[in-house]
Structure formats: structure tokens, C-alpha cells
Ligand SMILES: [Zn+2]
């Protein structure tokens with residue numbers, strides 16, 4: 001499988017990428033790190049970004065190492081006493097980061113299901129960055145690509161085409177999927193601050209790690225009754241929480257194209273799955289979403305629990321976001337593409 005673009009398309013997209021990035025993201029384009037620090041820039045590829053994009057979609061074993069380390073560093077948490085505070089922080093950080101992925105990276109940046117201010121948009125991108133699933137623009141661009149090619153040859157993470165492991169994690173270990181597909185998100189590259197956060201996507205994670213460790217150390221000193229420490233909050237708040245979050249988000253790419261029911265004929269294998277919807281705060285209504293991608297709501301009925309939508313509705317009442325795009329009326333009628 002290729003990265004999804006023919007060489008001709010890649011050539012055209014290079015032009016578009018150059019024009020969109022150069023046109024809007026002027027100050028961010030002028031940031032060039034010294035030779036030894038270029039690895040901190042997610043847009044830097046030594047052999048050239050187009051060369052990397054045109055590589056065959058095969059796993060690079062060295063790209064499994066960060067995932068392996070992430071999982072290994074979560075393990076010690078289960079071999080030491082744990083405080084209620086640490087469990088609470090773990091659940092809290094899972095919740096706010098899952099919400100950020102579904103509400104902001106997915107429903108806002110990838111699908112523009114609602115509108116917001118430029119400041120809020122930046123905060124949403126940073127908030128989502130705490131999930132350590134790369135930058136908002138990388139995430140949104142690959143997701144748009146998924147919808148254009150769902151369960152077809154070009155789909156970067158189809159379990160139908162490449163199996164469960166590939167769709168769950170393998171595709172993120174392929175070099176060709178590392179560059180941001182800027183050609184698919186010209187509406188987002190207009191904002192240099194978003195491109196900056198996308199290039200330096202490690203910043204939110206670093207802030208989270210430092211905050212957790214420092215908070216734990218302070219609490220150990222000044223509130224010893226809480227029985228926590230910097231190490232404990234780091235292990236539970238970052239490593240355990242991030243590993244669980246990672247697999248739950250990835251289950252939408254893998255499991256929700258395998259297990260569940262199809263309400264709509266969508267020309268792909270997307271499914272509605274109640275359990276996945278619970279753990280991902282609404283993303284499990286994936287067949288609904290594949291059929292009506294621009295709707296802010298993914299659970300179309302009251303029994304289709306969609307926690308993300310409920311919170312977005314609250315956000316809209318405060319004026320932070322507005323114009324939530326509704327589920328079209330036709331979704332509720334017996335139309336030709338409705339199976340049940
Ligand atoms: Zn899908």
C-alpha cells in the first residue's frame with residue numbers, strides 16, 4: 001500500500017503545501033533549529049519530506065521503541081502502593097484528554113463541526129497535544145485522508161485492508177505516515193500558531209510531565225497526608241493514563257471498523273459500537289459519523305450515549321464555541337442508505 005497519493009498527486013500537493021504554508025505561516029516558517037536540535041521539529045526530515053511521503057507503507061522497527069518505552073514505564077506503577085489521589089489524577093487526565101481528542105482534534109480540527117475563536121482554537125490544539133498523539137494538524141490531516149479512502153487501498157489505517165495490528169498501531173510506525181499532510185488542511189495552515197504547535201508537538205507533553213512531577217513533589221512536602229509523590233503522579237498521571245488513552249483512541253481506527261452494527265450504507269466497514277462509544281466518549285458511533293461526518297453529535301438518539309456532545313453543548317451555552325452543526329433530518333428518516 002502506498003501513502004495514499006499517486007506521484008502526480010504528491011507533486012500537486014507539494015505545490016499546494018508550499019503555497020499554503022508560505023502564505024500564512026510566515027513567522028513559523030522562519031524558525032530553523034540548529035543542526036543538533038532538528039529532531040525537535042516534527043516537520044524536519046533529513047532526506048526531504050516528499051521522499052519520506054513516497055516511501056512504501058511499511059513498519060519501521062525503530063518507531064516501535066517509543067511505544068515500547070511508554071508501556072514499560074507504566075509498569076512500575078502496578079508494583080508500588082498507590083494513593084487515591086494518583087488514581088483520581090489518572091482518571092481525570094484520561095477524561096480531559098479523551099475529550100480533547102474527540103471534541104477538538106476530531107470534531108473541530110478534522111471536521112469543523114462547530115466554530116470558535118482563534119484563541120480558543122489555539123487552546124484546543126494545546127489541550128489535545130497533552131494526549132501525546134502528535135499535533136492537531138497531523139492528526140486532522142490523516143483523519144481527513146481516512147475519510148476520503150475509508151477501507152480502500154489508500155486508507156492509512158484500515159483493519160479490513162491491513163489487519164488489526166496495522167490499523168491499531170502499525171500505521172503510526174511507518175515512515176511515510178510521519179509527515180503532516182498539509183495539503184489536506186489549507187484551512188488550518190492559515191494559522192501560524194497552529195503550525196508552530198504542530199511542529200513542536202512535544203511541548204504540551206513536556207509541560208504535562210513537568211507539572212505532574214513538580215505537583216507530586218510539592219504535595220509530598222506540604223501535604224504528606226495525601227501520601228503521594230512526584231514519581232507516583234508521573235507514573236499514574238502520565239504513563240498509565242497515556243497508555244490507556246492511546247489504546248482507547250486507537251480502538252476507533254481498529255475495532256470500530258470490525259465490531260458493531262451498521263445503520264447506514266457507507267461504502268466502508270465503519271460500525272456503531274456501544275462499548276466503544278462509552279470508553280471514547282461518543283466516538284464509538286462510528287457508522288453514524290462516517291455517514292454524517294459534519295454533525296457535531298455522533299450518537300443520534302438519546303440512548304446513543306455521546307458524552308463529548310453533551311459537554312460541547314455546555315461549551316456552546318457559555319459562548320466559547322458556537323454553531324454546532326446538527327444531525328441532518330434525513331438521518332432519521334428511512335432513506336435509501338439506511339439499513340435499519
Ligand atoms: Zn473510520
Ligand SMILES: [Zn+2]
Nearest residue numbers: 110143289293
Ligand atoms: Zn471523522
